[in-house]
Amino acid sequence: MTTTTAAATIPFFPPDLFEDDRDLLLDTVREIATDPAQRFILGERTARFEELLRTDLGAGDVIACGSGTTALTLILRAMGITAGDEVIVPAFGCAPLANTVLGVGATPVFADIDPHTLVMDPDAAEALITPRTKALMPAHMFSVMADMPRLRALATRHGLRLIEDSAVAQGAVLDGRPAGTWGDAGVFSFVQVKSFGGPGEGGVVVTSDPELARTVRMLRNHGQDGTHRFRHHLVGLNSRFDEILAAFQLRRHPGLAARLARRAEIATHYTRHFTPLATRGILPPPPGTDGRCYYVYTLLAERRDDLHRHLAAHHVDGHVYYPQPLPHQPAFAHTAAPGGHWPNAERAARQCLSLPVYPHLTDAEVERITTAVLTFPT
Template sequence: MTIPFFPPDLFEADRPLIHDLVFEAGTTNRFMLKDHVAALEDGFRRATGAADAIAVSSGTFAVLVALKAAGVGPGDEVIVQAYCCQPVASQVIALGATPVFVDVTADTMVMDPARVEERITPRTRAILPAHLFSCLVDMAPLRDIARRHGLVIVEDACVQQGATQDGVAAGRLGDVGTFSFFQVKAMGGCGEGGMIVTDDPEIGRRCRMLRNHGQDGATRFLHHIIGFNSRMDEIMAGFLNHRLARFDDILRSRARIAASYTERLSVLGNRITLPPPGVEGRCYYIYAVQSPDRDALRAFLLDRGIATHIYYPRILPHQRAFAAYADPRDRLDTAIRAARQNLALPIYPHMTDAQADAVVDGVLAFHTRH
């Protein structure tokens, strides 16, 4: 049985819808920031409980726009986790600010709040926690730290749409939150797209101007601030409205597969680290395990036709693009270990029970032989 990590048929059932949306946009001259975008923003406000939702062109731009709207600029420092996708650092740098790297926790592989306060300086402006895989950063202690030091929290929830913590939707656990609709995300679109949510009216107002060349949306060619071209198009928004309507079903399907993985793989004990059990309201965008024999396990599964994926095999400050921002004081041992040991198993909503069983059978068979 061949089981791809990124299934090639993610959008096959949506082919007629995509054709209709492209035709509509191409023949009505309603391509950007029109009815579909407004409907998506309204749907996201209702789904998250946020006061405002601002659609943008990508998850990366969502981070950039949110940081700038929150006041991050030249000379500032922003605390980010060392083990993560690159936009958490690159978009800080794009604004003339400096990323300050902190370690992650061993079981979740996300920002360790215990490592944050020691890296705060008079230049620190914001904390940028990123929820990865199927785990959320523990946000309560981060909010306490931010409150004591007068910092803003820009929350990267790009892979945790639909998740909750303490009954609050991911993206609303800080001052402003960001999401990505890249194709393979949990609510992936047929291209690029992103969303920003906030309860702060001033941040929301600035985000709307920043995404559209600094215009206020009422008067064209009147630019209040220097902004970007980060507008979501109507094709993407129309498609995402379709996905949002059935997103709960998507989350349930992913959670069901993840539960079967955890139940069967738990017999391996400490030979492999599974996503922490008993966590409420998570989005299983990725099911990532940690294995000291990661590379051998990956090769074994591939021999059985099972594709896996390694996310972020090298921590950010150990990469050339970010080396200038590395600090010898950084204690990043857990992040380094996560980069060496993480392995994502295939998981997607239309995965069959037979495919899920084959994945687990492969992991168990590897450990039987080793």
């Protein structure tokens, strides 16, 4: 009698994400721990990492901080957004879009999204502008950048600040301009599953506004200006960047372009094969390369839960991001317009299903994932 071995499940979050960097990480920990300077936060490695990203982006300044979420908080604080103010955010996305606004005492106002790209609809945002509106805070989603040219024009026309939540979009370029540089300020996140993630938390603020940069730099470090320790000019936060992560990211940065290219290759393969499924109730992201980041590859499926179970039966681990729109979340519902309806965000929450797209998937694994989707009975 012969036996067959079940295929190993292809995980959505790979447990071996940094396996190839094990020696690098161990060397980095030892290097920082034994450095005579004994500087574990905001040291010269952090400064070099900030300068590397600033040069990459052609930005005025990059300020490293504790996370992408606190990067948004630092920007809102530095802009003076506070109680009585409104910030227009997408109705579909990650919780920090709403909780950072609430955290500074302001009110998030939820705009519906484009039904296909899943990013904030500029027309929906414009309809929500009131005298209390102080900023627009669009977010790049999954594999598509927000419509930053229209949102930049909208912010300028109404005299609003533009905060670009580009946490997931490092390396993306739209109309020749990098993600993170379209707004008055942008952010990146380095949590491990992001395109340039590391083994811990971390983020940056990107801005070409010198005064905003100066204020963010003080706010991240208890309101100190970096020249006089224990002299606090502002009521700040503890959102300081780790030297181990800075050194690790400095040494991994040369491989970023290749990792991004592999993500793009996998996403292009998926889209080419899945586009014909639109008539069968499965819609892939729009094709193309401009304004794409490939952090997460997400399908819209009319029978999302059935597709999710089908993939699991074929040993492919899918993932449902954001099963509720932000204004339906218990933490934020009290701030939403009474009787409000966000049909595209609500549909996305019902239909989104994300597939593995990390760069060290093998070609065979990509084919397995593709076949599993294509064999879903419709």
